[in-house]
Amino acid sequence: MNPKRRDTLRLMAVIGLMASTGLISQAQAAEWNKLAFEGKSLDDVLKALGGTTADKSAEVSLNAPDIAENGAVVPVGVSTSLKAQQIAILVEKNPNVLAAHFTLPAGTEPFVGTRVKMGQTSNVMALVKADGKWFVTSKEVKVTLGGCGG
Amino acid sequence: MNRTISGGRIGVALGLGLSCLAMQVSAQGTPGTPTASDGIAKYREMIADGNPAELYEAEGEELWKKAAGPKNATLEKCDLGLGAGVVKGAAAQLPRYFKDTNRVQDLESRLMTCMEVLQGINPQEIIDAPFGKGAKKPVEAIVAYVVTNSRGMKINAPMKHPKEKEMYALGKHAFYYRGGSMDFSCATCHDDASKRIRLQDLPDLTSQKGAALGWGFWPAYRVSSGEFWTMQRRLNDCYRQQRFPYPNYTSDVTIALSAYLAGNAKGGVVNTPGLKR
Amino acid sequence: MKTAQLIARVASVCALSLAGVSANAQNAQTVAAMDKAIVGSFRSEGIVSVESIKQDETQIVCSDPKLATGKAGEKRRAAIEKENMETIRPPYEGVYLGDWKEGEKVAQSGRGATWTDKSSTVNGGGCYNCHQISKAEISYGTIGPSLLGYGKTRGTTQAIVEYTWGKIYNAKAYNACSAMPRIGHFNLLTVKQMQDVMALLLDPASPVNQ
């Protein structure tokens, strides 16, 4: 590992710690978390976000189509009855699994909708952090590659 | 080889090749699960909210009002058929005959005329630029702006002038014209409402209802390419997939097909810009 | 599709014309002039030459809805079928069936022969665009009939095998104005690719026949 990368990792870890312990404001925490976006699995991403495990929760709801007519644009909505502070959207079979991460200050509804790219049929996962714990739910989205665009 | 064996049962189109890539959909066919078509309907519903064509529309509105070209003029005096500067409802009544050019013009051909006459821009530069690039880019954004201003109106291309009727007739002829290495015409896929390619339903463009489904939703933002596609671009790619050679930008065949579609779709609703796969 | 149904369908399509638009205008323009206007709107690009849309007899007849079905075009269609039948070449040494797994790949791919392709692009058959073939692929078109269980229901007699080969090679030999491309005749697939598609349809081990 080159020194620069090690520094980055250390820095990210420190920021992660500071964020999780409330030492820095949310604006600073919204800096781009490189480590998380380089994660190859749910565990990698969880770790980079300062978590360890995520419990499956029926209180996290993931709204995504069963079939996407095009993998370039897959609509994903996440909502929860939990008091979410953070939400993340992951695509299990993408080269890097984390697609987007959201920080929700107090007063912001536990909901987000966006659109992500999927290289192939895969599970899509929604991670929610509430009361210091992580929760997850997932759903398979079938992807039709390219369609007739040849 | 004995014809009587066939009984016509293998039928038509093994290998009709509209360039579909393999789809990675596997059947999990348990009873009660939604069908593939249901899934696609939900997908379309979900992406309908928030059409990125709006971004092009905003840019187009700015370009319409901004002085440009060697003559440093805006397009605000451009006559799209309803009088100089009238944008509202203009796209719903195109293609149509224009006296000054003595030609039936679609929106893009007419915009080129305006850009040439008012702004001094050489139309050849627009014709030669690839879609989505160079001199075509501003035209495409302006198209998004103009067609948005007919949203919700009735499709009503006049089709009264002899030249308009002539264009419609040419468009109809072109619609059925088979050629190229796969013998395809537009009609091969688009003269029957019950057919589909892969999972995509094919509108019957010879019927009013089907033509309105096509003409009424294009131009559109195309999610597969992440770009706004004008009607010229839509037709260009149809011909590419038909294995035809390259239709020249705003050539007779492209305007004629637009006239045929708009004529058939008359009375339908303008839903442009659409949002398409 | 039965001929009667086809005639009815096309007739209804032809009957649809914009009131007041077609009749006069159509007379004013000859078909030849319109053909010229169409061809003149295109240019050669990449591997696709503008020459490729100058029509042969099959394309001329089948572009005219009045000739493509019904009595008026009957004789010309019969002549077209005969002409196309004569183009069909059986595979070397009578080996009709290849590898169904390769055939599935050919059936899935719709690539090739467009102006954005290269002459080195391996063409696909694009079969799934129009046909249901194996059960596992739910994303199939319906322009052509379902071929699910093809070999199982039709059997694999020499006559069926030869007919299937001919249909893939040049569909217009059996139905002058079929929507299906003349795959062998226009070299859209290689002989090996066609043998592989044959296996997909006829090999008892193919998923099509499970």
Add this chain to the structure above:
Amino acid sequence: MGDPMRIRATESGGVVEVKVLMKHDMESGQRKDAAGKVIPAWHINTLTAKVKDKEVFAAEFGPAVSKDPFLNFKFKGAAKGDKISVTWVDNRGDTRTDEVAIA
């Protein structure tokens, strides 16, 4: 400077719903150009939404967010007429801020 965003913000029953469309290629870094060279990743990294200088939403995007990104969120504590401003920054340091009054 990036191209303008389209922001819609509507208040209903104390909840403001915001929909944002951004114009950005969101190049994934996974694609190759015609010559076979990898097209480098180019995407929005962060986005923040503020009302009266108070942050109401923050996002980090990876290259797997779709081209011309769409974002939908809801928050409480603002009234019709208040201005919401949205800022994004991409991985090349390009940035764009747009503002709209809540309707």
